[in-house]
Amino acid sequence: METKKRWISMYVENQIGVLAKVSGLLSGKNYNLDTLTVGETEDSTVSRMTIGLTMDDVTFEQVIKQLNRCVEVIKVVDFTDVPIHKRELLFIKVSSCHEKDKEEIFRIAQTFDLKIIDYDKNTVLIQCIKTEQGVNEMIALFRRSFVNRIEVVRGGSVAIEAISVSER
Amino acid sequence: MIKGTELLVKALKEEGVDILFGYPGGQAIDIFDALYGEKEIEVILPRHEQALIHAADGYARSTGKVGVCLVTSGPGATNLVTGIATANYDSVPLVCITGQVPLGLMGNDAFQEVDIVGIVRNICKYAVTVRKREDLGRIIREAFYIARTGRPGPVLIDLPKDIQQELGSEEYPKEVSIRGYKPNEGVHVGQIKKAVNTLKKAKKPLFLLGGGVNISGANEKMLQLAEKTGIPVITTIMGKGAIPSRHPLYLGNIGIHGSYAANHAVSECDVLFSIGTRFNDRITGKISEFASKARIIHIDVDSASISKNIVVDIPIVADAKLAIEKVLEYVIPPKIAPWVEQVQAWKEQYPITMDRYPGLTPEKVIRYINEHYDSPIVATDVGQNQLWTTQYLELESNRQLLTSGGLGTMGYGLPAALGAQLGNPHRQVFAVSGDGGMQMNIQELATAVALELPLTLIVFNNGYLGNVRQWQQLFFDRRYSSTCLTYRRSCQRNCLDKDKCCPPYTPDFVKLAESYDAYGMRVTQEEDIPRAFAYAGEHRKAPTLLEFIIDREANVSPMVPGGKALDQMILDC
Structure with a gap:
């Protein structure tokens, strides 16, 4: 069956062990997890998780059901096909930079709306906030231009x- | 202000707990002290925590009440793990309370400290550590509620010692509201009508009933539905008893050791109306050929069980009893006389029997029970003993057959029977085991003797781990790797000489029973079956172990080999 990228946004109890419960459930059922982020919400008793997975329809339906079954999970929302804002933070540190490299990095930053947040003589630290896809593309770009010199x-x-x- | 332990005891009473299965230890000693002299709660002391939880499980399955376990931290808690997974698979309501080291010591690798909540997280319905004394009442209330509602299951409360001792409110909440847990309490009538319409047009409909029917107590309504529609019924092992097994519409169990009629009916039916089953691989056989001609209706209280293994045409998320009542309201009986005739012919033509084995067979022993006992409770172990029992045992209703169907836990039978006898003091309770499983929790003979329980333990002794041996015979060229229980180091390697030079069996089960101050009898001939049961019947204040020496290589037939479709069964293996 055809697999595709899915997104889940989930409200969970803000308690010890809930992250372990969710990640353990997914790994125990042999569901592959691409990314998972979690943080407290405006209500300090509730955390919100954003989970990215790549799978087929049937497996995804099971994942949603299994998550819904957890007592600690308050609500599961499928974000796959709804209008959302989605961003990921990326830091790239480029080392062993010559002046020319730095110029190139500053040009890239300007073109792609990245931010240089720190640097010294040989090293530059770039901050990037984009979609997952955008982040992937930036990493690919830096990997090509600064072979074996980047830390991500x-x-x-x-x-x-x-x-x-x-x-989206 | 009362101590945490006092609130716990108060809570147990409010929840109607009259029997508790406990094993003390350092981090649970305060709780046991609070229970000391308590009149309303009897504390049972099994001899091992694994058996303890199986006993609570047998008590819960046979009574429908929540089984309660109380153990200490560390090894006390980890010994519950197999029992928690067993109960979780078979949807048994348990509340397990584990002592824990004081909050301040948690994470320090203290003596007898384990992260039991972390260990059981994936094998229970809910697990929680109490971190504040003020939360204790609410957490206990929620634990019982979660355990018994929806699809029932085991819940674990980890209770640190300082919370046990801390003074706090004596209030035990009446109400419970958990924002992440709202069990389904209604039925979608639209879906019911769809199911009824599908059923009306069916030419070859079939009911497939699982454990959910028995758990929800839908038996009476289900019988009405079957009789009103005249539709044949098959069950999973967990569903056996959903309608009386002697009923003419009942075709037997489905699955890898199911009846010919049941397996062929499911392969041929055009509507499969399934209720309270997970479509586990033991019942489906080759999944792509399972009920391949049928539209499938599936009622289950757990939405995650629907379309998990088998894609369903009409899903209905609801409690089995409520849903069956609704179906009864709307159902129109289909015209299916030729189909019923067909399945009845299969049933008559291919009964399950062990006739090819002369003399004493498990079939004859189980049939003796059928003929001489009125609605007994039978707990089985796992393996051939379980398969034979579930094939031949006749059941009137639910809560009669206790068996580890999902996890397949050896060592379950004896302690489960013990728990069932405690919950049903006036009923006849049997434990059916093999010689392998009986030794996995044999120490519970001491508990049964101490509690003066008139349990009858049936051991089918073939000197092998018979179910695995059967597979080795059929699919591994009789290479009996690690399945012979009469083996001694001095035996020749790769022995296939099953009769001639075998050393005597250990232990001597009869002497072993006697050493526990129980009664024991060895039976080697068919004619002695009545005498053996009469002997057991003489002892109303102590358990009796009946050891039946059976053909060493008797097999469970019929059988669907791994990876095959249900209708490709070997009738005689």
């Missing part, structure tokens, strides 16, 4: 329902 940390996506925007 990415945060996983967070997502929220759109208000009047329908573009």
Whole structure:
């Protein structure tokens, strides 16, 4: 069956062990998880998780049901085909930079709306906030241009329902 | 202000707990102290925590009440793990309370500390550590509610010692509201009508009933529905008893050791009306050929069980009893006389029997029970003993057959029977085991003796781990790897000489029973079956172990080999 990328936004109890419960459930059932982010919401007793998975329809339906079954899970929302804002934070550190490299990095930053947040003589730290796809493309670009000189940390996506925007 | 332990005891009473299965230890000692001299709650002391939880499970399955376990931290808690998974698979309501080291020591690798909540998280319905004394009442209330509602299951409360001792409110909440847990309490009438319409047009309809029918107590309504529609009924092992097994419409169990009629009916039917089953691989056989000609209706209280293994045409998420009542309201009996005639012919033509084995067989022993006892409770172990029992045992209703159907836990039978006898003091209770499983929790003979229980333990002794041996015979060229229980180191390697030079069996079950101050009898001939049961019947204040020496290589037939479709069964293996 055809697999595709899915997104789940989930309200859970803000308690010890809930993240372990959710990640353990997914791994125990042999469901592959791409990303998972979690943080407290405006209500301190509730956390919200954004989960990205790649799977077929039948498996995905099972995942939703299994998650809904957890006592600690308050609500599961399928974000796959609804208007949402979704962003991921990416840091790229480029080392052993010559002046020319730096110029190139600053040009890239300007073109792709990235932010240089720190640097010294040889190293530049770039901050990027884009969709998962956008982050993938930036990493690919830097990997090509600065072979074996980049260090990447990415945060996983967070997502929220759109208000009047329908573009994803 | 009262201590946490006092609130716990108060809560247990409010929940109607009159029997508790407990094994003390350092981090549970305060709770046991609070229970000391308590008149309304009898504390049962099994001899091992694994048996303890199976006993609570047998008590719960046979009474429909929540079984309660109380053990200490560390090994006390980890010994519950198999029993929690067993109960979880078969939807048995349990509340397990584990002592825990004080909050301040948690995470320090203290003596007898384990993260039991972390260990059982994936094998129970809910597990929680109490971190504040003020939460204790609410957590206990929620635990009982979660365990018994929806699809029932085991819940674990981990209770640190300082919370046990801390003074706090004596209030036990009456109401419960959990925002992440709202069991389905209604029935979607639109879906019921769809199902009824599908059924009306069917030429070859079939009811497939699972454990959910028995758990929800829908038996009477289900019988009405079957009789009103005249539709034949098959069950899973967990569903056996959903309608009386002697009923003419009943065709037997489905599955890899199901009856010919049941397996062929499911392969041929055009509407499969299934209720309270998970479509586990033991019943479906080759999944792509399962009920391949049928539209499938599926009622289950657990939405995650629907379309998990088998894609369903008409899903209905509801409690079995409520849904069956609704179906009864709307159902129009289909015209299916030729189909009923067909399945009845299969049933008559291919009964399950062990006739090819001369003399003493498990079939004859189970049939003796059928003929001489009125609605007994029978707990089985796992393996051939379980398969024979579930094939031949006649059931009137639910809560009569206790068996580890999902997890397949050896060592379940004896302790489960013990728990069932405690919950049903006036009923005849049997434990049916093999010689392998009987030794997995044999220590519970001591508990049964101490509690003066008139249990009858039936051991089918073939000197093998028979179910695995059967597979080895059929599919591994009789290479009996690690399945012979008469083996001694001095035996020749790769022995196939099953009769001639075998050392005597250990233990001697009769002497072993006697050493526990129980009664024991060995039976080697068919003629002695009545005498053996009469002997057991003489002992109303102590358990009796009846050891039946059976053909060493008797097999469970029929059988669907792994990966085959249900109608490709070997009738005689």
